Amino acid sequence: MPRRSLPTSSAISTDPLELARRLLDEGEPSLSDLAARTGLSASHLQRRFRARFGLSPAEYLARKKLGTLKSALREGRDVTTALYDAGYGSPSRLYEQGASKLGMTPATYRAGGRGVAIRWTLVDTVLGRTLVAATERGICAVELGGDDSVLEQKLREEFPLAQLERVEAGRDDFLAPRLRAVAERLAGGDAEVPVDLLGTGFQQRVWDALMKIPAGETVSYAGLAQSLGAPRAARAVASACAHNRIAVVVPCHRVIRGDGSLGGYRWGLPRKQQLLARERG
Structure with a gap:
């Protein structure tokens, strides 16, 4: 099974781009x-930096802060504490930099998306029954399964x-x-x-x-984990x-165990095996 080549720890330590990313992870x-x-x-x-990571250093830092904010809000911390801990410095900076990227205010995100518009539908695809949902920023869920009620x-x-x-597949302009x-x-x-990745900074x-x-x-x-500069974070x-x-759009099926076995998969190991076989072919 082909394995992606990843930098060694010594290569990471001398790579100026990895050094820049580490400095951004550690401060501002x-x-x-x-x-x-x-x-x-x-x-x-x-x-x-943009060529390597798809973001400018400033955008990378903004995303890290946003991830910290969202994680704190999901844990139930109050907005004021969360914004200062995330490094925004003031509520105005939070709403300038954070709220627009959340697609909602921080308080709303913490409250389970209260008032946020999400359109979704159920369709048949080559991988079976599929739920697709999107916010105004992009796709926020693609769930695979056989039971419509479970997907919903x-x-x-x-x-x-x-x-x-819920909208009728193919008939909603958005x-x-x-x-x-x-x-x-x-x-x-x-x-x-286009995707709307809603999770902690590390998850993103x-x-x-x-x-x-x-x-x-x-x-x-x-x-x-090693490529992310966190060699001990394999479980995370x-x-x-x-x-x-x-x-599939976020292809977690391409991650396997070190011994070459498939490991886990949210949508079932047979489907993971199917996807990998198709891509190898």
Whole structure:
């Protein structure tokens, strides 16, 4: 089974981009600070960082802070404490940087998505019965299964107070194009699917990394943890994969155990085996 090549710990320690990412994980350095520490010019660092991670250093830092905020809110902490702990400094900075990316205010997110509009539908795809749901920012759930009521219940448990609107597949101007893109991806195509990744900062980093694994390749849980600069976080990586709600589009099926066995899969090991066999073919 092909295995994705990942950097060794020594390579990570000398890689200026990995150093920049670690500095961002540990604090809030400016671009000039990062350039001085990595030995790259600010413009070169900016360009290479975006090419590697898909985000500028500033965007990476903003996403990390947002993940910290959302995790605290999900744990039930009050908004004021959560915003200062996440590093926003003031409520105004929170709503400038955080609320728009949540697609809702922090208090609303903490309250189970109260008032947030999520459109969803159930369709038959090449992988069986599928629930597809989207916020205004992108797809927030692609659930696979055989029981419509179970699929719907999963969505309602995730956003118990959201404004969930079921629409007829293919006839809703908002969801229809997103649904077509998801269906193409489930069929093995490469359609671009905008996603709304709602999770902790670490979960988002794992999910982002998953989307960078090419079709036909796999990586171990430990290897993915090492690539994220957290070599002891293999279990946390496995947990993030288990909490991925966007099947195939966020390809957690490409993560396996170090011994080459499949490991777990939210939507069943036979389906994981099917997906990997299809991609290898």
